[in-house]
Amino acid sequence: MTELIVEVRDLWHWYLRGTPLETVAVQGAELELRSDDLAAIVGHTGSGKSTVVQHLNGLLRPHRGTVRVFGQDLGDPRLDARPLRRMVGLVFQQPEQQLFDPTVGDDIAFGPRQLRCTPEEVRRRVRTAMERVGLGFDAYKDRYTFGLSGGEMRRVALAGVLALEPRLLVLDEPTAGLDPRGRAQLLDSIRALHAQAGMAVVIVSHDMDVVAELARSVWVLAGGRTVMHGSVREIFARVDELRELRLGIPQVSELAHELRRAGHRVRTDVLTAGELAEALYSGTSPSSP
């Protein structure tokens, strides 16, 4: 049985509220995450997606509406959100910019040490976190943090969050700026965290190729509202609506759509190069409907 771990209902949030510069960032957003979810939140710059995810660990509190995370009501001003920050790991954009310790192992150990874990427990958590992101403990723990490649540094930052052993991991633009190899390795790590470590994962991204490759369900935000949600296949078949929202489309979906428009009989709810090739094959074979 999976449980509902995040419930966002009719969420409203204003920046600089009560000042002449007050602007509404979120106006009626909805989001639901289950304990086995691998989801993506997508939206144009300014759609409110970052504001929504900052509610998930209590960095922001709802101004109107409901945010429930692991059964805790974030709208309750008496709620101490600190335990929630451990359960919900937030990985910001370019998290490698927040690394500070010259030694990889010590940087990752910072969180567990703050939690006053025993030295053995710190070591266990650091080792587990490093292995989960594909950085061998013995090979990397004593390495010089700032001599690593961009992709490795990003995985160190991710390991630092994992060492807190969260149950829900939220990643904001996880692959932005990475080279193709760093990107592939990071996506593999995220998949493994979800499949093997049993973590619920939600990524926030405008890179639709990453979303198509990784996510199973997608929530689309526009103008501070949730405007679409569904399986990744359902969402990316709605190319025209996504274009209207000024969102990108995975290249494979775009190609399928353009082929269809040019008169080829081809399914448009394809996500990978292999699926589109298959669809082209069945579209050109004489026996197809």
Place this chain on the structure above:
Amino acid sequence: MTHANGALGATPIRSSLLEVRDVTVAYRVPGGGANVALSGVSLAVHEGEWLAVIGHNGSGKSTLAKLMNGLLIPGRGDVIVAGMNTRETALHRAIRQAVGVVFQEPEDQIVATLVEEDVAFGPENLGLARDEVRALVQSALDAIDAQDLRLRAPHQLSGGQKQRVAIAGVLAMRPRCIVLDESTAMLDPEGRREVLDVVARLHRAGTTIVAVTHFMSEAALADRIVVLSEGRIALEGVPREIFGDRERLRALDLDVPPVAQVAERARALGVGVRGLPLTVGEFVTALP
């Protein structure tokens, strides 16, 4: 200055604007030793071409970009920009006027509080007359199609708009070549499209473009691609040659653009796809 307005490409001249001659660059590593970023690289950038540079982090791409306007002087070898050696400090002003660089982070390159002041920064530093500066800013903003941004504050712009403003700042110097060092890496899809549209327009108008990128679909738009690996040139050719050899790319941990992957797989299933389509448009016309 009329010779430097970038309009030379109207008649395709295949002379080299920029030459990298047997260059080696090594960085000192904290704690001793050196990290060789480029090792014996030679490369010519032709007047008016769009050259894409691809390769992994650490392959030497950004080092190569920084050599191109003398931000970095090679440890060994020479970089010649329009006949000027970047070793000669006295020529740096002229070299940077000829070759402008746009970096990854738009915020890092903006200096003023108004777009027009930011774009004017370069020409003002050249000590040009006010009217001349105004005309340069005007035409730079026209080139990026951003007259409407003239009086906006840069920090209020979207990522794509900021990068276009950064490009305008470079254009106001009337460069012959623009080097884009992963300038689209941090942008959303709309921002990337905005920047790529501007780059394509400048290229058509004759400006030489060197674009360092991680996006294979962007490299496919170039006239020529150089693939760097571990500080050396591993492959070099037109996009169709580079992306035609998927095995070699794979060995370098790179891949062909998604559109070419579809073509390859469809052909393996017996679908008649002609040639090697690299873009959506090419694919649509490559089917029977």
